[in-house]
Amino acid sequence: xxDKQRLLRELPSVDEVLRSPQIAALEAKHPHELLxxxxxQALDAQRARILSGKAAGSGDVPKVAVDxxxxxxxxxxxxxxxxxxxxxHTNLGRSILSSEAQKRVVEIGGSYxxxxxxxxxxxxxxxxxxxxxxxTRLTGAxxxxxxxxxxxxxLIVLAALAKRKETIVSRGELVEIGGSFRIPDIMSQSGSRLxxxxxxxxxxxxxxxxxxxxxxxxxxxVHSSNFRVMGFTAAxxxxxxxxxxxxxxxxxxxxxxxxxxxxxxxxxxxxEPTVQESIAAGLDLVTCSGDKLFGGPQAGLIFGKEPFVKxxxxxxxxxxxxxxxxxxxxxxxxxxxYLNPERLLAENPTxxxxxxxxxxxxxxxxxxxxxxADVLGDRADVSVEDDVARAGGGSLPLADxxxxxxxxxxxxxxxxxxxxxxxxxxxxxxCRIKEDKLVLDMRTIQPGEEKExxxxxxxxxxxx
Ligand SMILES: *Cc1c(COP(=O)(O)O)cnc(C)c1O
Numbered sequence: 051x052x053d054k055q056r057l058l059r060e061l062p063s064v065d066e067v068l069r070s071p072q073i074a075a076l077e078a079k080h081p082h083e084l085l086x087x088x089x090x091q092a093l094d095a096q097r098a099r100i101l102s103g104k105a106a107g108s109g110d111v112p113k114v115a116v117d118x119x120x121x122x123x124x125x126x127x128x129x130x131x132x133x134x135x136x137x138x139h140t141n142l143g144r145s146i147l148s149s150e151a152q153k154r155v156v157e158i159g160g161s162y163x164x165x166x167x168x169x170x171x172x173x174x175x176x177x178x179x180x181x182x183x184x185x186t187r188l189t190g191a192x193x194x195x196x197x198x199x200x201x202x203x204x205l206i207v208l209a210a211l212a213k214r215k216e217t218i219v220s221r222g223e224l225v226e227i228g229g230s231f232r233i234p235d236i237m238s239q240s241g242s243r244l245x246x247x248x249x250x251x252x253x254x255x256x257x258x259x260x261x262x263x264x265x266x267x268x269x270x271x272v273h274s275s276n277f278r279v280m281g282f283t284a285a286x287x288x289x290x291x292x293x294x295x296x297x298x299x300x301x302x303x304x305x306x307x308x309x310x311x312x313x314x315x316x317x318x319x320x321x322e323p324t325v326q327e328s329i330a331a332g333l334d335l336v337t338c339s340g341d342k343l344f345g346g347p348q349a350g351l352i353f354g355k356e357p358f359v360k361x362x363x364x365x366x367x368x369x370x371x372x373x374x375x376x377x378x379x380x381x382x383x384x385x386x387x388y389l390n391p392e393r394l395l396a397e398n399p400t401x402x403x404x405x406x407x408x409x410x411x412x413x414x415x416x417x418x419x420x421x422x423a424d425v426l427g428d429r430a431d432v433s434v435e436d437d438v439a440r441a442g443g444g445s446l447p448l449a450d451x452x453x454x455x456x457x458x459x460x461x462x463x464x465x466x467x468x469x470x471x472x473x474x475x476x477x478x479x480x481c482r483i484k485e486d487k488l489v490l491d492m493r494t495i496q497p498g499e500e501k502e503x504x505x506x507x508x509x510x511x512x513x514x
Pocket of ligand 1: 199
């Protein structure tokens with residue numbers, strides 16, 4: 051008998067593992083079938099290790115089965131601390147919700163609601179009715195609706211306006227956002243044919259004009275989001291495009307990307323076109339994300355002229371792309387906070403983090419630095435420094451947002467081990483590394499998280 055055969059024979063049976071003390075103790079709390087399943091998975095894994103020559107014994111099958119079970123029961127989607135200074139961090143969930151929006155999610159998610167019920171009339175209602183009046187009031191649009199995200203918004207707009215027709219887009223606006231949203235791909239999914247006009251840096255209204263035929267379904271303008279073309283550039287104004295569309299009876303649509311409703315220049319940020327400006331310029335439809343600069347839940351906001359929005363609401367894709375009730379509840383609260391600009395700046399986390407002056411973080415930074423210095427003693431140099439934060443999420447790519455950071459520079463080694471220890475702890479703390487220092491940016495660390503950071507560093511002391 052070979053070694054492998056002997057080891058395979060020594061493997062316990064499922065029943066034997068079930069009788070082991072570790073597993074027997076779990077019988078009261080977990081379904082028998084689930085335990086058997088985990089044991090089988092553990093046995094399969096050990097068998098595979100034996101066959102590949104990686105196992106020297108029959109292994110601790112009960113322990114592996116328990117690990118498989120706890121791994122199943124442990125949430126994988128977890129809260130973490132964003133110390134990167136990237137506010138709309140796409141990988142870390144983009145925008146976070148205000149406390150009012152959070153409350154609404156819990157309330158509506160945990161009970162029946164009038165999602166599609168008109169309480170006054172006692173009959174079927176529309177989920178769009180809960181937010182449309184807010185969306186139109188805030189932007190001056192005639193009509194509005196919300197869908198699952200902005201990619202969905204662009205998809206349904208093009209499908210409704212330009213299926214089996216052509217969509218004219220400037221070559222300078224054929225963007226890819228986040229590796230999965232490419233304007234040409236969305237266009238082909240919508241059934242519309244892309245007609246590129248102009249060049250990467252210069253496109254004129256006459257380029258659009260020359261491309262118009264009786265097959266043209268719409269003129270599309272796309273916000274360049276995560277990149278900028280510098281130097282000699284030209285693009286037609288919204289007004290020019292609107293006039294051209296009107297001349298030929300062709301709708302003009304804009305994918306605005308970030309979703310800005312306030313003038314960001316008053317906070318020292320670069321100018322970003324607002325939804326109101328596009329609506330005022332006469333665009334037929336404008337779409338944007340709900341969870342980028344707008345600072346709400348994941349959603350796609352669509353604003354525009356009544357007949358077009360009506361068409362979208364009736365489109366078969368509206369059902370497939372519709373917004374869920376918990377998201378809608380968060381969106382309603384987010385929109386309501388826009389009615390009061392002061393409240394918005396204070397309560398909307400994304401807007402607050404984007405617009406707060408760096409001085410607002412100084413006190414929290416020094417108190418965090420103090421507690422970290424206490425924890426680390428002479429193992430590391432801790433200091434408070436000025437640095438630059440980013441909007442993230444492909445928004446405001448050129449904005450350097452002044453910020454305050456706490457840096458930790460271990461005395462005896464580089465910061466990599468410490469960075470890893472914080473990242474793999476619980477809660478995970480995600481930091482930047484800059485010139486041999488670990489950087490904790492106060493702009494994205496939420497008030498109250500400092501304590502958890504100090505505790506995490508206490509645990510990670512050995513890595514310093
Ligand atoms: C981000 C972005 C999208 C995609 O929006 P999601 O809400 O992520 O689906 C589409 N167009 C532009 C211009 C964007 O910036």
